[in-house]
Amino acid sequence: MSFSWTRVEAIFRKELRDYRRNRFVIFTMSALPLLFIVLTMIQLFAINTGSSAKLNDRIGISMLYLLIIPTMVPSALTAYSVVGEREQGTLEAVLITPVRSEEFLVGKALAAFTPTVLIAYALFGLFLGAAELFAHPGVLSAIFERSHVLVQLLFTPLLAGWSIWMGIAISARSTDVRAAQQLAVFASLPPLGVVALLSFDVIPASVALALGLAAALLVLDGFGWRAVAAIFDRERLITGSRD
């Protein structure tokens, strides 16, 4: 039986329904973005002409705040995805259907990816709108002059991808939801560190460099997917620790 998008969709829809009624998820999806958009705006409005170096630093920080959203939100969601279902006893019920491990994982991943990227892009749009309307005129042109827009657009889905595979991998090997969530947040951070170097011009930011790093992260995401698919051991998930 080959890979079935119908089954992926069944998992995906179930997850989104479950999110909508899960207070913790609603909180994560609204509080984190809210916090970081506020921080971003504060940076934005604190900018007045000043030196161009200062200006760039502040914009760099703002951009970085925005990228924390696609990094942290999915790790909170996916860390729960396998161990959570195991704890609530639904994992066995799902695994006894014809669903393949890959379909289950892709469904889970897309369910974390889609809302995350939508929220992150929406906030970036909001940020640009606010910069255009309210910030110092130099700010918007400074944002567009550099590779900031490209970095945001590229790294939002790529960072989310990394966090998602890390979160699912940790979740598939954990026996406790809380431990999985803490670990997943830590595991999601390293690529953000690289982006930080870029944002603060520690590594001189250029379009070519940004593209190169993005390509590297894309390859890592690909490895992440393979690793997760390999780690997902039905037998272990069914018999381990809960019996």
Next chain:
Amino acid sequence: MTPAHGREPIPPGADVSRPDAALVVDHLTKRFGQRAAYEDVSFEVGYGEVFGFLGPNGAGKTTMVRTLGTLLAPTSGSAVVAGIPLDLEAGSHIRARISIMPESPGLYLRLTVAENLECFAGLYELTDIRERIAKGLQAVNLTDRANDLCGSLSKGLRQRVALARALLNDPAVLFLDEPTSGLDPVATRDVHELIAALRDQGVTIFLTTHRLEEAERLCHRVAILNTTLLLIGRPDELRERLFTRGLDVRTRVPLADPGAVFDRLADVQGWDQSASGSYVLQVTDPDATAPRVARALVAVDADILSLVETRHSLEDVYLELVEDDVEAQRR
């Protein structure tokens, strides 16, 4: 689909790919490390049959269900499930043709009954989802609860939703793992009635339980497992195979010399005093022997309180087997 009552156990070396068998299990063993969950188990279940899988806690029932449901790989041996040989490659195909109701219902509590079923209908790639859900809910009498959140349902109702979910894909074999565990008598009776209705429709059911009366009431055949398979057959057949037939005799006053009365009767093969004034006689034909025993007792002026054929329940069979087995393991 014809119910297959009282099939003969398969002889060793039988063709295990017989298309008329829903399950063929051949020398199957599952170990967790050194410990065997079940060992060298062989049996066959025909289509339309309700097969009871009995055993005490830890006997290996759930592990057997999980193995046949392709969740666990057997350590050795082979099996054919719904016509497909058991191996990990075939997992998805086998799971599409069967369904399992696990020990715990495993429902998404934040989703409604209908949403839960919708998710699983998608996982089975069913096309006529609405009709299937409606049919499943009707089968378990839950049509009016379709839009309730599963988290708000009682344990008995959740069990029924799990059963409706297991019926979605019209399984060739329906595995029920202790479907009534933890239910009150009313909810238990409801589930029994649902299973009996499925049986009457010719659904093949593999039912694990440690409730004897459940197996006796619902199953065409039962197997008794305690890591190894101890016995397999129809409930009445098992009783006969395990116990010689007998007569229970009770007199108002204990007989002065019971030997003098019973030894003289040719068709009483043996006797035993079970309590003061109570005797158990081993006989081949209770109907023919009972009048002779009565006459012999009257002849010695004994006051007969009762004279009846000994009844062994499946519970007696089970306890006899499992207790013997425990003793055998201690030795």
